[in-house]
Amino acid sequence: MTARSIRRTTAARTRLAAVGTLAVTGALLLTACGDQTKEKDSGSTDTASTSAAPLADKLPKAIRDKGVIKVGSDIAYAPVEFKDSSGNTAGIDPDIAAAMGKQLGVKFEFQNATFDTLIGGLASKRYDIAMSAMTDTKDRQEGIDGDTGKKVGAGVDFVDYFTAGVSLYTNAGDPQGIKTWDDLCGKTMAVQRNTFSHDLAKDQAAKCKKDGKAALKIEDFATNPEAETRMRSKGADVVSADFPIAAYSVKNAGGGKYFEIVGDQVEAGPYGIAVAKDNTELRDALQAAVQAIIDNGEYKKIVEKWGVADGAITESKINGGS
Known part of the structure; x- marks a missing residue:
């Protein structure tokens, strides 16, 4: 969640x-x-x-x-x-x-x-x-x-x-140059509402602003599948979720062809x-x-x-x- x-x-x-x-x-x-x-x-x-x-x-x-x-x-x-x-x-x-x-x-x-x-x-x-x-x-x-x-x-x-821990994942073959959370400035993230990932996204958005970088836009949804659907339709660049959820989606969604994990887990x-x-x-x-x-x-x-x-x-x- x-x-x-x-x-x-x-x-x-x-x-x-x-x-x-x-x-x-x-x-x-x-x-x-x-x-x-x-x-x-x-x-x-x-x-x-x-x-x-x-x-x-x-x-x-x-x-x-x-x-x-x-x-x-x-x-x-x-x-x-x-x-x-x-x-x-x-x-x-x-x-x-x-x-x-x-x-x-x-x-x-x-x-x-x-x-x-x-x-x-x-x-x-x-x-x-x-x-x-x-x-x-x-x-x-x-x-x-x-x-x-x-x-x-x-x-x-x-x-x-x-x-x-928490992971970032993108559409397969389109990592958007994202390796760490600091690479999210100027991107659009889709995330499940009121989750830890949502919280981390808000923190990162504030950091992007403080550092004078391009804004991180956050779109929040009631469920994680909705966030993934938004990314699949190119409405968002990246999704964040718990590592087990991200790993499951990468392995199973579209027969393992839809998504890829970028970077390492954070905040265990x-x-x-x-x-x-x-x-x-x-x-x-x-x-x-x-x-x-x-x-x-x-x-x-x-x-x-x-x-x-x-x-x-x-x-x-x-x-x-x-």
Whole structure:
């Protein structure tokens, strides 16, 4: 959703990584997506029964009784979460959630929403958690608007489960001379709204202006596929997204003929499962489940399956982002 976040940054930390083999079938859909904030996914992650789950007693009683954790997610961000050729929710997050469900004895039911509504959905109790390639940052933890610096909500807690950096990619064969973010001055970037990539683009636009260089024009969209469609139509020069998403698009879109990555990853940060501040019992149960699947090897199998082992963690933290 890149590393998705609303935090402001002052310096990029380069993180080098090779593009892993992404064992995913099907091509990335490059059509614009409408508002799906009320769409419920037809499938849920299957799990073992509560009685067979070693961590079931850590869950809040209300969730144990329901047997379901409702997950808000922008299901248009392959390979983290997307709809497969059968219309089912697939990807890194659903697989990790399914493995966690075996530990907790519940089903994780993914419900589709636009990314910028997920935190509000937690506040209104539409969802129990948000799991959508969302970067764990101090601003999100504290409910701070990254643009204004003002407090706009209660904030959320995060259970960290993965690490990803941010990548730039262009139409194949047309890199536009872009190797670093400083090469973006005078270009047009298409980006998903309210993501970390969007934030970095705003920072770079300000830097271009400060340095007296040509302006970086930013066009923001509700979903990453919309941003890619804009670039494919030559309306933008470059797209920015989390490295796993950029790598997936480069490998799969147009049979691997549409896009190419330019430059190196920057700003590696943790993905976190977002939980309301007042739901500490659920938060702690989720952390225990993430750590359990790391320890028992299920987590390793999942990240290797999707070709993203470079972003694997060995310890799940609460609010480990900065």
